[in-house]
Amino acid sequence: MEKQLLTMAQIAKQLNLAESTARFYRNRFENYIPSVGEGRKKRYKQETIEVLRFIAEGFNRNLTAMDIEDGLSRMVARNIEIEKETAITTAATQQQPENELKQYTLQLQIALEQISATMQIVADQKEEIAELRKHIADVESKLEERDPKLIESIRELQETKKEIAATQQKKWWQLWK
Known part of the structure; x- marks a missing residue:
């Protein structure tokens, strides 16, 4: 029995994602999304749920798209589409x-x-x-x-630097009023 194919809306619902978000993930990481068909008839294999879940969790953990793609490259095989040979492409090839x-x-x-x-x-x-x-x-x-005291001192200095920068910025804006 063949596994059930899903629409993007069904997958988004299962993952509690907005459909537009699921589509964004699909478009951004298209090479890793297992699918069947083309255009409006495109359907997705069950494995797509796990791939999109991985992507969503990556973005939730503030990973970059490159980090997520790196993880996907280890987790899933890439999809490569090969152009089907048609009468037109065959004739064009024969003419060269x-x-x-x-x-x-x-x-x-x-x-x-x-x-x-x-x-x-x-x-x-x-x-x-x-x-x-x-x-x-x-x-x-x-x-x-x-040396935890040294680390704490460095953190305090960084906070002080941020505070000083914030007050200097306020003074700068006051000159323009």
Whole structure:
């Protein structure tokens, strides 16, 4: 028996989200939303509920869209649409000389290799950023354990700086009155 397909309105209702919010999430992270069909006939697989829940929770925790996308890339396979071959595309292909097709194929292959290399660089950078964030968190926790009075003093200085900046801003505005 085939799993039931859902509309975006049904999914939004299950997640207690506004339909417009669910659609925004779907549009923003379209490559990770499992769906069937096209246009107004597009329906969504049950897994879409968990994907949208993950996205909503990420935004609720004040994660950036890039952080959410990073999590989705580990959680869900990306959707890639391939253009269906039609009589028009077949005829157009047959009319092109073989040299042009070979040239386009070569260009496409080079582009795909560049994309692959770029994606690897991005993945390596994301991993490095995660390691750096972990290192910073470790250093901060060690500092707090080591000298809590120093940390408290730094926080008090930061608050005082904010207060001073606020009073200076008020004085600046008073000059324009």
